[in-house]
Amino acid sequence: MPTERFYKLPEEKKKAIRDAAMEECIRVPFEKVSINKIIQNAGISRGSFYTYFEDKRDLVRYIFSDTADKLKFFWTKSVVTHGGDLWIASEELLDQAIIFAQKGKMFQMMQSIVLYQDFDKLFAEIHGSNGVSEEKGNEILEALYEVTDKEKFRKIDMDSFGILVSMIMGCVMESIGWYNRHMESEENIKKIFREKLEILQHGICKQ
Numbered sequence: 001m002p003t004e005r006f007y008k009l010p011e012e013k014k015k016a017i018r019d020a021a022m023e024e025c026i027r028v029p030f031e032k033v034s035i036n037k038i039i040q041n042a043g044i045s046r047g048s049f050y051t052y053f054e055d056k057r058d059l060v061r062y063i064f065s066d067t068a069d070k071l072k073f074f075w076t077k078s079v080v081t082h083g084g085d086l087w088i089a090s091e092e093l094l095d096q097a098i099i100f101a102q103k104g105k106m107f108q109m110m111q112s113i114v115l116y117q118d119f120d121k122l123f124a125e126i127h128g129s130n131g132v133s134e135e136k137g138n139e140i141l142e143a144l145y146e147v148t149d150k151e152k153f154r155k156i157d158m159d160s161f162g163i164l165v166s167m168i169m170g171c172v173m174e175s176i177g178w179y180n181r182h183m184e185s186e187e188n189i190k191k192i193f194r195e196k197l198e199i200l201q202h203g204i205c206k207q
Helices: 011-027 035-042 046-052 056-081 086-103 106-114 119-128 132-147 158-180 186-202
Strands: none
Touching: 011 035, 011 056, 011 106, 035 046, 035 056, 056 086, 056 106, 056 132, 056 158, 086 158, 086 186, 106 158, 132 158, 158 186
16 A cells, blocks of 8 residues: 555645546556556656555555545445434445546546456455555544444444445445446436345345
8 A cells, every 4th residue: 555655745746646547547458557657647756656656556456445435434424414324324325426436537447447357356455455544444434333323233343334334335336337337227226226225224034
């Protein structure tokens, strides 16, 4: 993950690097992504790049992790707004993710990365990475756990809650994948997502 030196950069400079990386990942297949193009468009030197990141894979790990953190932060605020209701807030999370897909380039980049032949390995690296972003992600998860109304849950310790959050986030990302590939209408995507939440909340087997 990025070095402390990267995190100390002004927000404008971090955004320039992030935007340049996303543009390059959308422009060409991941194996052809050029660090030279990224640093040229971001206005930094090659030496500076390597003081921030190990390589282009490290940069991509940061972008994915940072985006997930932003969505979880939005999710936490939404849970508070709805009096601890994780499920209503999860529907709003999907709405926000669709806005991300409509207005940003993050999900265009994701589509391009998914086509990368070693995507499974890269995805595992993203989820298994260590560093400042993972620590921040854990802090956000703890904050989400803290504000969620846990009275209606049968079992909701931090470990099981973390699994639940991962499952909901997985459903969100799958829904956005469908949205970007025009496999489903926005209305139908939301309908299917609500059905998935219903199963997560109440189960599917007879009691």
